[in-house]
Amino acid sequence: MDLSLRNITHHYDEVEVLRDINLDIKQGQIVCIIGPSGCGKSTLLRMIGGLERPASGEVLQLGDPPADCLNPLTYIFQDFALLPWRTVEGNIGLVLEDHKIGAAEREEIIADVLARTKLSEFRSAYPRQLSGGMKQRVAIARALSVRPAVLLMDEPLSALDSQTRELLMDDLVDLWEKENYTACYVTHNLAEAVRLGHKIVVLSRRPGEIHEIVEINMPLSERTNENAELEKIQKRLWNLMRDEARAADMELVNER
Amino acid sequence: MSDKVADGTPMGKPVPFRGGGFLPRSRKIVAPILFIGLVAFWEWGARTGFISPLILPAPSEAFEAFKNLLSSGLLWQHLAASLQRLLIGWFCGTLLGVIVGTMIGLFSVARSGLQPLVSAIFPIPKIALLPLFIIWFGIGEGSKVATILFGTFFPTVIATYGGIDNVDRGLIRMGQSFGLSRMSIIRKIILPGALPAILSGARISAAIAIILLVAAEMIAAEFGVGAYILMAGSLMATDQLITGVAILSCLGLIFAWLIGRAEKYFLKWR
Numbered sequence: 148m149d150l151s152l153r154n155i156t157h158h159y160d161e162v163e164v165l166r167d168i169n170l171d172i173k174q175g176q177i178v179c180i181i182g183p184s185g186c187g188k189s190t191l192l193r194m195i196g197g198l199e200r201p202a203s204g205e206v207l208q209l210g211d212p213p214a215d216c217l218n219p220l221t222y223i224f225q226d227f228a229l230l231p232w233r234t235v236e237g238n239i240g241l242v243l244e245d246h247k248i249g250a251a252e253r254e255e256i257i258a259d260v261l262a263r264t265k266l267s268e269f270r271s272a273y274p275r276q277l278s279g280g281m282k283q284r285v286a287i288a289r290a291l292s293v294r295p296a297v298l299l300m301d302e303p304l305s306a307l308d309s310q311t312r313e314l315l316m317d318d319l320v321d322l323w324e325k326e327n328y329t330a331c332y333v334t335h336n337l338a339e340a341v342r343l344g345h346k347i348v349v350l351s352r353r354p355g356e357i358h359e360i361v362e363i364n365m366p367l368s369e370r371t372n373e374n375a376e377l378e379k380i381q382k383r384l385w386n387l388m389r390d391e392a393r394a395a396d397m398e399l400v401n402e403r
Numbered sequence: 404m405s406d407k408v409a410d411g412t413p414m415g416k417p418v419p420f421r422g423g424g425f426l427p428r429s430r431k432i433v434a435p436i437l438f439i440g441l442v443a444f445w446e447w448g449a450r451t452g453f454i455s456p457l458i459l460p461a462p463s464e465a466f467e468a469f470k471n472l473l474s475s476g477l478l479w480q481h482l483a484a485s486l487q488r489l490l491i492g493w494f495c496g497t498l499l500g501v502i503v504g505t506m507i508g509l510f511s512v513a514r515s516g517l518q519p520l521v522s523a524i525f526p527i528p529k530i531a532l533l534p535l536f537i538i539w540f541g542i543g544e545g546s547k548v549a550t551i552l553f554g555t556f557f558p559t560v561i562a563t564y565g566g567i568d569n570v571d572r573g574l575i576r577m578g579q580s581f582g583l584s585r586m587s588i589i590r591k592i593i594l595p596g597a598l599p600a601i602l603s604g605a606r607i608s609a610a611i612a613i614i615l616l617v618a619a620e621m622i623a624a625e626f627g628v629g630a631y632i633l634m635a636g637s638l639m640a641t642d643q644l645i646t647g648v649a650i651l652s653c654l655g656l657i658f659a660w661l662i663g664r665a666e667k668y669f670l671k672w673r
Contacts, residue, residue, distance in 0.1 A: 196580055218582050228577035232595045232672040241591060242581040273672050293581065 148210045148219065148296040148329070149173050155194060155204035157187070163354035164190055168204070170348060170357065172297065177323065177330045177367075179340040182350030182358075183388060183395035188333045189301055191355070195331055196220040196299045212296035217246050221295035225302040227282040229274045229289075236261070236270045239289045246293075260288040264318070280311035284318070298330040304339060316342060320367050337384050341377045342370050349384060352391045353398075359387060465645040472646060477631075482650070484626035485616060488544065489654075492551025493612040497605060500556045504563025508597070509589065518564075525557040530618045537622070547619040554615040555608035562604020566597030599673070602666050609658040613651060628654070 155168040164187040172178050172195075180188045193199040195206055197220065212219040229238050236257050243253045261267045264284045274282055283303060290298060304312045316339065322328070323343075334340055340347050341363065349358040363380060370377055442462050448454035449461030456464075472478045506513040507521070529550050536546040536553075570593050578588040620629025628650050635643035 198576060198580055220580075222577070222580045224573060224577060226573055228571075228573050230574060230592065230595070232598075232670075241578075242583070244591075245581075245583050245587050275672070289581075 148208055148212045150195060150297060150331075151207045151209055152191075152195065153205050153207065155191070155201045155206070157190060157194070157201045157203075158354075165201070166354040166356045168355070168357060170360075172329065172331055174296075174329050175327045176345045177332055177343050179332045179334060179344030179347045180350060181334055181337060181340050181347060181384065181388070182355060183352050183392040184335060185395055185398065186350045186352055186391075187355035188350055191350075192222075192299050192301050192331060192333045195297075196222055198222075213294070216294045216296050218242070218293035219296040221290045221293055221298055223283070223286050223290050223298060223300045223303045225305050227274075227279075227286045227306070229282055229285060231274050234271045234273055235266060235277075235285050235288075238274070238285060239292050242289055242293055256292050260292045263291060263322075264288040278311070279307045280315055283307065283315060287318075287322075296329060298328055300330060300332045302334050303332075305334070305336070312339075319343060320370075323367055337381050337388075340384070341381045343367065347384065349387050352395045358391075460642040460645060462645075464642040465649070468640070468642040469646045469649075472631075472643075480626050481628050481631050484624070484630075485620065485628045485654075488547050488551060488619070488627065489612055489616050492548045492616075493555050493609060495548075496552040496555030496612070497559050497608060499552070500559025500604075500608070501563050501601060503556075504560040504601075505567065505589075505594070505597075507560065508564040508567030508593070514564075517560075521557060521560050525561065529554040529615055533619060533622065542623045547616075547624065550619040551612050551615050554611045558608045558611060559601070559604050562600050562607070563597060566600025566604075567593055569600065570596035599666075599670055602662065602669065605665075606659065606662050609662060610655060613655050613658070617651065 150172040152168055152170040152172075155165055156163075157165040168191060170178070180191065182188050190199060194201050197206070208219070230241065233241060239257050239260060240253065243256060248256075257270075258267070261270060264287055266281070266284055266288055269277065269281065269285075274285070277285065283306075286303075304315055307315065320343065323330075330343075332340075332343055344363060347361040347363065349361065350356065351358045361380065361384065363377075365374075365376065445454065445459070446462050449456060449459065449464075454461075469478075472481075503513075503517065503521075507517050508514075532553070533546065533550055536549045540546045540549045574592050574596065575588060578592050583591070616627075617629035617632065620627035621633045624630040628647055632644055632647035632651075635641070635647060
């Protein structure tokens with residue numbers, strides 16, 4: 148299943164936040180959206196998943212999601228969004244309980260995603276007992292349990308310290324190698340974008356417009372930390388963004 | 404810093420400690436000692452005539468009165484009558500309060516209509532309405548239960564919708580993003596999220612219930628701790644009065660303890 152964004156424009160009251168966004172997210176591709184803070188990238192992601200309605204324009208699903216898919220467009224949030232009163236397995240169970248699947252199958256799915264995210268021994272832990280990285284792993288397991296067609300990730304690593312971020316980044320790469328998931332990944336971290344993105348969309352400062360789309364053809368497995376080519380791309384992205392970021396930094400915040 | 408030893412390295416002096424404090428801990432032993440000390444002082448004062456028995460009877464006399472109450476079997480009659488009113492009134496008031504509070508927390512129409520109404524009625528002392536309740540619900544159990552019900556209803560409503568307002572919006576959005584039904588979001592995300600606030604509301608409403616119980620029982624009740632206190636007061640039997648007040652205090656402590664247990668059980672995830 149592909150996604151296609153057509154002429155998306157949005158404003159909160161008088162403030163224009165997004166202007167004429169056109170973008171395709173192809174199956175098996177990770178699309179990274181980067182931009183200075185307040186450029187509307189999180190808003191755009193909420194629109195892609197149907198949590199917010201654009202003032203004009205539309206988000207189209209091209210083709211049908213796979214038949215066994217329970218929740219085609221599935222988010223991973225920056226703040227993990229785990230229920231503190233449920234254990235790890237309870238949090239995963241939560242998103243399965245509303246679907247018509249038997250208890251045995253549900254149990255099977257939970258065991259499977261916990262194994263895939265190496266969380267099996269933390270099944271009955273409460274979120275407060277887990278580190279930030281583990282919490283985000285639980286959120287990833289929860290997202291995988293509904294067999295999404297597209298993963299929508301809203302700065303999933305931004306709340307973590309840099310070592311944990313490295314580890315989780317490797318996990319995301321490994322997972323992609325194995326499962327070839329489709330994803331839209333919003334971040335303000337350029338290193339994350341060049342490490343994960345097949346396509347990097349640079350948004351300008353408010354109102355957010357597509358400034359440039361950079362495609363990286365190097366396979367994810369070859370993208371190591373000290374890669375000259377990636378560093379060149381990252382530098383280029385930074386040059387594109389620097390002035391915008393500086394201007395955005397000086398702006399008064401008047402909404403959200 | 405100018406003190407130097409022979410070889411020229413500075414002597415050094417420890418950095419003064421200025422952290423710590425502001426963290427009161429409850430030490431289990433202090434409260435019983437204080438309590439026993441106070442009662443002992445009171446007893447001593449009464450025996451030496453330092454405290455006139457007309458002003459305040461000795462604790463031993465109050466205890467005598469308690470033993471009389473116990474041996475005559477009246478204690479259980481008073482307690483049963485009071486507890487019945489208290490439990491029915493508090494339970495119904497809390498239940499209705501949670502339901503109405505949830506509606507205010509979830510629906511715009513309920514919020515716009517009921518919230519001002521609740522704010523208008525909440526500050527009225529419910530004791531002032533007791534004569535009205537007697538006309539409406541009769542002079543028997545009805546008016547007494549209604550007073551407690553009304554008194555506990557409003558704080559519960561306010562605690563409940565306050566709790567719902569404070570549920571993390573991110574969690575609700577997460578529920579929506581996974582396609583959970585509206586009912587599931589309310590049952591599995593919003594209500595558990597509001598539970599801490601609802602339970603602390605229950606703590607307050609339990610204390611209010613006991614206050615109103617006594618007030619309601621002071622009018623036309625044959626049995627009940629409030630009636631017992633009123634009777635003791637009109638006979639100037641201060642020893643019985645102290646006994647009645649002590650029973651109320653114990654009742655309050657037991658309620659608070661029970662709610663504390665409920666908090667421990669339901670909020671063990673915190």
